[in-house]
Amino acid sequence: MTRILPKSAGLLLLATAASIASFTPLRAETSFTPSQRKEIVEIVRQALKQDPSILSDAIASMRAQGEAAQQAASLQAVHDNAGKLGAANTDVVLGNPHGSVTVVEFYDPRCPYCRKVLPIIDKLVADDSDLRFVEKVIPVLGPNSQLEAQALIAAGRQNAYLKFQHALMSDSSAPSLDRIRSIAQSVGLDVARLEKDMKDSTVIALLRENLDLARKLGVDGTPTFIIGEKTIIPGAASEDDLKAAIAAARKAK
Template identity: 35%
Template sequence: MKHVLSAAAFAAFAIAAPAQAFDLTAMSASERTTLHSEIRAYLLENPEVIMEAVQVLEERQANQQAQSDEDMVKTNADALFNDGYSWVGGNPDGDVTLVEFTDYRCGYCRKAHAEISELVSSDGNIRFILKEFPILGDESTLSSRFAIATRLVAGADAYKTAHDALITFKGNVTPKSLSRLADKLGLDGTAILARMNSAEVEQEIAANHALAGRMQISGTPTFILDGQMLRGYVPLASMQQLVAATRAAN
């Protein structure tokens, strides 16, 4: 923050100063001292200029990040929206697509779960895609392996059932607890657990991690709403507004 303020302070002084060219490298030591004193005096008299400059800088950085995110979405569109394996729910023909990178042990993913379900179901025209992205340790990886294996063994509907159970699961995630969960959900736990370490499961998790790396995604939840990246939890009301804005822009 110190460097940001220093840069902003000098930029603020340069903007406020008369529009005349001068070469800083050609200034003498005494001229530099005088300039520094004038900058300091100006900023002490007009401290609001610093905050104005910081605000402009932050807005510029945010715009640059948004443009970078949009470019990454375009470059990785097929992997994001049509990878051929990620679970697709909501309205498959919806006019807006929402992708979520999720980790079952992530507190904010759990917080977002009910709200995203409400968003998708109440809207009725959102194509919703889930990306298994375990990053919080062994229990996260076991959970994702179980979910993917469930889809491979029992299909998309069973996957969603397992996903909803895992995102609300309390207690330690172990092969034994997953076997009990499978029984509770009426699934073939033996077949699912046998599939968890298969090449298909391994490849899907690896592909999602590689995609996240290309997208500069390091946390969960991360959402992609058409061309916009939303890093972190977004409250339901805000997400509804973003969906509406996306439709208006299309």
């Protein structure tokens, strides 16, 4: 999974401090004298020396609680933004437009994990005639991602999104506008029109909207899959994991 922002080492330090503080059930500054606080700190220090796993267990527990809270917040945001997730007519929709289950993928064309799952997505869409698959491009890996994302949306205006996407994301040459021109020409696109559409304000606005929505949902890396309104799978999910989530969403209807 390509992360949008790296995990801060400061979070680990905060978790450590909070873990130690959790050994005192009441606020130390109001409940204990200085000598009592000193004694408590010494007890904690000795406990950690005798069993260092106490600290790692506490940090793991806090991390799990934080992740669960983030997951709950993200799912609430999915519910609140359901209309923007699956109904926008500017998104690329694969499979059955009226499928009973919708999968939304946030991806960056330069993300290696997004490239890895591309054949899995192709297979899911081909095998499941009742699946609606929505692709939302979010250029999070810098200027080259922005350029390629604009080209992808522009290719869609020539009804060549899939052809161009697969050619672009399977090509390993250095990123550049010339590379985009060459790939576009190889799949039969009108290159001059593609370049013009890439600069269109509507295309730029769509990508900005996708990024804003990803932030609201707590998406912190690519790819991220949202299945229905109950499941979020970050990272390069396996075919089996995606199938199981789709089946669960279908059963829940």
